[in-house]
Amino acid sequence: MDRQNAWLKSDAEEMASIMSFAEDYRQFISNCKTERECVKEIVSMAKEKGCMCLSEVMASGRQLKPGDRVYVDNMGKALALFTIGKKPIEDGLRIIGSHIDSPRLDIKQNPLYEDEGMVLLDTHYYGGIKKYQWVTMPLAIHGVVALTDGRNIEVAMGEEETDPVVGVTDLLIHLAGEQLDKKGAKVVEGEALDILAGNMPLSGECEDAKQSVKANILSILKEKYGIAEEDFMSAELEAVPSGPARNMGMDNSMIIGYGQDDRVCAYPSVMAYFDSGIPEYTTACLLMDKEEIGSVGATGCKSLFFENMLAEVMECCGQYSELKLRRALAASVALSADVNSAYDSNYASAFEKKNSSYLGKGVVIKKFTGSRGKSAASDANAETVAKIRKIMEDNDIAYQIAEIGKVDLGGGGTIAYILANYDMEVLDCGVPVLSMHAPYEVTSKVDIYETYRLFKAFVEK
Numbered sequence: 001m002d003r004q005n006a007w008l009k010s011d012a013e014e015m016a017s018i019m020s021f022a023e024d025y026r027q028f029i030s031n032c033k034t035e036r037e038c039v040k041e042i043v044s045m046a047k048e049k050g051c052m053c054l055s056e057v058m059a060s061g062r063q064l065k066p067g068d069r070v071y072v073d074n075m076g077k078a079l080a081l082f083t084i085g086k087k088p089i090e091d092g093l094r095i096i097g098s099h100i101d102s103p104r105l106d107i108k109q110n111p112l113y114e115d116e117g118m119v120l121l122d123t124h125y126y127g128g129i130k131k132y133q134w135v136t137m138p139l140a141i142h143g144v145v146a147l148t149d150g151r152n153i154e155v156a157m158g159e160e161e162t163d164p165v166v167g168v169t170d171l172l173i174h175l176a177g178e179q180l181d182k183k184g185a186k187v188v189e190g191e192a193l194d195i196l197a198g199n200m201p202l203s204g205e206c207e208d209a210k211q212s213v214k215a216n217i218l219s220i221l222k223e224k225y226g227i228a229e230e231d232f233m234s235a236e237l238e239a240v241p242s243g244p245a246r247n248m249g250m251d252n253s254m255i256i257g258y259g260q261d262d263r264v265c266a267y268p269s270v271m272a273y274f275d276s277g278i279p280e281y282t283t284a285c286l287l288m289d290k291e292e293i294g295s296v297g298a299t300g301c302k303s304l305f306f307e308n309m310l311a312e313v314m315e316c317c318g319q320y321s322e323l324k325l326r327r328a329l330a331a332s333v334a335l336s337a338d339v340n341s342a343y344d345s346n347y348a349s350a351f352e353k354k355n356s357s358y359l360g361k362g363v364v365i366k367k368f369t370g371s372r373g374k375s376a377a378s379d380a381n382a383e384t385v386a387k388i389r390k391i392m393e394d395n396d397i398a399y400q401i402a403e404i405g406k407v408d409l410g411g412g413g414t415i416a417y418i419l420a421n422y423d424m425e426v427l428d429c430g431v432p433v434l435s436m437h438a439p440y441e442v443t444s445k446v447d448i449y450e451t452y453r454l455f456k457a458f459v460e461k
Helices: 012-031 035-048 054-060 209-225 229-234 260-275 305-316 322-330 345-350 382-394 416-420 445-460
Strands: 069-074 078-083 094-099 104-115 118-126 139-146 152-157 195-198 235-241 246-248 254-257 283-288 333-337 363-366 399-401 425-430 441-444
Touching: 012 035, 012 254, 012 260, 012 445, 035 069, 035 078, 035 139, 035 260, 035 283, 054 069, 054 305, 069 305, 078 260, 078 305, 094 260, 094 445, 104 139, 104 195, 104 209, 104 229, 118 209, 118 235, 139 229, 195 209, 229 235, 254 445, 260 283, 260 333, 260 425, 260 441, 260 445, 283 305, 305 322, 333 382, 333 416, 333 445, 363 382, 363 445, 382 399, 382 425, 382 445, 416 425, 425 445, 441 445
Parallel strands: 094 283, 094 333, 333 425, 363 399
Antiparallel strands: 069 078, 078 283, 104 118, 104 235, 118 195, 139 152, 139 235, 246 254, 254 441, 363 425
């Protein structure tokens, strides 16, 4: 079942559409490097498109009708978008669910210390990373500091060309004999991922000369953001690679950038939602947090957020009952939109070629994910796979079917099994990615566009 390269079916008009869509996506991931920034940007887009805030609809007592769009912001870190369909919601929804969190370095709650004239920030890595990949690169700090007076201070330092950046140092090669003998997981350990933040002492008198560099950093934070050292306790600050995503390849066919797992699926799902008309079935676009650490917490997919908000939407449509809610969930069909590992010829031994996904061959469907013996996989029904295949074939959408890699090497999961707990049909699908979970990941522009086309056809058909 060798699949044709998707670029080959693209005429000049479609090629222009691919490149235009990819450029908009590149700008999105360059500007939105945290889950909070994604939610803020997508809510802004939703308002421009005429989407209503669900809480405002509830407060007004307005009844929703087919074609109405609403959004629900969950604590600024997850988001649900709904379009009311022509059929009763009890008949089921068409759901596309992705996640907007990505691996990173989180700043600890008591992070700042000085050691021999250097000030560092202690970190705790978030999600699955190869720790050695995060040293000696320019890092930016994004996030929010919540103050006790009720204000939230947004932080974004290290992105402008004139901004200073921070970073994690590494041991010089001349002294690294013992380090290089370690296994990859131990070459750089978690407690060594402290970020170098300053080296200049505070000018003038300082109460503690041994803490003068730290005093200077605190002075800068106070002047620029109005925050004190104690405010780190109620902060969510993330260190991420600095700078924009870039076009990649001499042929301009790819994008390299931070956070493409899973914003490369989130962005097409959002655009498919906005670009669709009045659907037969009510549609939902879910943008979830915490997938990289198990989908836990109030903003993760395991929370009751989606279920509760669907109940509110049904109430605003005059269709709610507990039984109808259960029927709606069980009758729904969902695409769990998450990336898949792309075949990498530099590491061919990790892949089984017949069941791998490839850059440039279109959207990937995955009957199951999980680890080794399909652990934590939803394993979609054959009938569900056939339905999605038909949509793609009827619309000439380039697609491929794949697993993550060789069976016994490991694996990964998505939110599919969580949605499947509602007894709905769920299939994993998404964009193939090279260097997944590295600070800079690589995708093909045509795969991103074909994924958008699938999502749009799914909610419309």
